[in-house]
Amino acid sequence: MSTNIKITRTTKSRLPEVDFNYLPFGKVFTDHMFIADYIGGQWVNPRIEPFGPVYMHPASMVLHYSQTIFEGMKAGRNYDGQPMLFRLDKHVERINASARRMCMPEIPGDLFKDAIRTQVALEADWIPTMEDSSLYIRPFMYATDEFIGVRPSETYRFVIFTCPTGPYYDKPVRLLAETSYIRAAQGGTGEAKTGGNYAASLLPATLAVKQGFDQVMWLEGPEFKNVQESGTMNIFFVIDGKLITPGTDGTILRGITRDSIIQLMRAKGYTVEERTVTIDEIVAAHKAGKLQECFGAGTAAVVSHVSEISYQGELMTLPGMETREIGNLIKSEINGLRNGIVKDEFGWIEAVEVGNLQLA
Ligand SMILES: Cc1ncc(COP(=O)(O)O)c(C=O)c1O
Incomplete structure (x- = not known):
């Protein structure tokens, strides 16, 4: 990995308290989050910290003028338990297209991908094992200038947090x-x-x-x-x-x-x-x-x-x-690709290496 991410581990994991049989979407958060700041025209200080609130100035520009973008993706496990990511490059492409439209700085592909891989590797034990379950990944960026007045912010924060989620209940x-x-x-x-x-x-x-x-x-x-x-x-x-x-x-x-x-x-x-x-x-x-x-x-x-x-x-x-033959076929093929049961002819799947994280 080319990005030097400083990792500070939590001293008390919340993992033992989590009921993996009851995982409402978007309400359970893992132990850590990734943060990088955009200051002076560059991304600095990439780090992973214990999950928790972020400081916000009342004049923080995002609160007033909504310069904010996000992504949504999932890490699953393949049949032998290894974390798997799906089409990471497409998410890099899309977050940067969103960044350009919202007049925000782009995130270098290596920074985005290394941040996701490191966060997922660190939280690998949080990836549910039940079928159709996954670790939802939420990368987002927001304007942090402490300023009132409409113009693009000069500083930004890029954060990634993760949520274990149970099977999606897909009622028609x-x-x-x-x-x-x-x-x-x-x-x-x-x-x-x-x-x-x-x-x-x-x-x-x-x-x-x-x-x-x-x-x-x-x-x-x-x-x-x-x-x-x-x-x-x-x-x-x-x-x-x-x-x-x-x-x-x-x-x-x-x-x-x-x-x-x-x-x-x-x-x-x-x-x-x-x-x-x-x-x-x-x-x-x-x-x-x-x-x-x-x-x-x-x-x-x-x-x-x-x-x-x-x-x-x-x-x-x-x-x-x-x-619903076609919809069901698509669902089982894409889920199968994600968990390694369907052969990946497209190069969409990436296995995440767990176990060689550099700790601060
Ligand atoms: C408005 C909107 N359309 C479509 C999608 C589906 O996109 P994706 O397949 O990348 O999740 C999403 C979810 O991200 C969305 O928010």
Whole structure:
């Protein structure tokens, strides 16, 4: 590893207190976190410290102007227990694309990758062993200048923490195609993984839940015709045997699961179309009995089946879960790749070396 990361271990691990049979998503945190600071135009002082609160000045720029970006990824174990990472390079690419859009400094690939590898190696005992469980990894960066006034911050902090998570309970979801609020517009920040996008989604998502739906299907405004995403996942449809997903047009997050599905299914000989998908096309396909599947795709669930879609007061009920051949195939292939059961023809999987960490 080329990055010299200073490691200070906790004196009292919380691991013995954790109930690995009850791991609510995002609520259990491992013993350590990685931190690096951006000062004077460079990343300095990469270190791993005991997990805990971070100091925050009330004028810290992130609190006011939201210069903040993040990633979400998972480390699993392969069949012989070794930690495995999935498509680390894609996460480097995406966090730096988000950084450029939000006028933040890029994170050198080696710093990002060495930080993830070291954090995961140090927390390897926290990776759950049960099937479909993993260590969720949350890298993020935020503006730290203590200043009031709108301009890019000159200092930033890059942090990574990790959370053990149990099997994702993937009940089929009911979607409300949203025709008043938008998630992202051309020229906006939809392609960046930045906090503001999620903040803006909360009201429409809450209103959808009040109406009995699980998530919003985002349509591009102001026409509200082109389908963008589903909740915080990319969206796929199976129409007449073809797998179809909206093209990344600047408003859609470039999901790493999405990209993996496209490559994987094309390699298996399936037709995968990346193109504009309108809600009218979905309604027509449903009416003609050709809408076979719809699912959200993202790191946490891999595939989240959609059971119903509501658009302008009309409810479309999709075929039953027992018929979801393509979605289920994708889910088992990607999970299989991650735990080493499916052979990795793509070079997506990296095993993490545990045991040669330099301690401070
Ligand atoms: C808005 C949004 N779309 C799509 C995704 C899926 O991306 P990925 O497959 O990289 O997890 C995510 C999750 O990160 C997301 O937040």
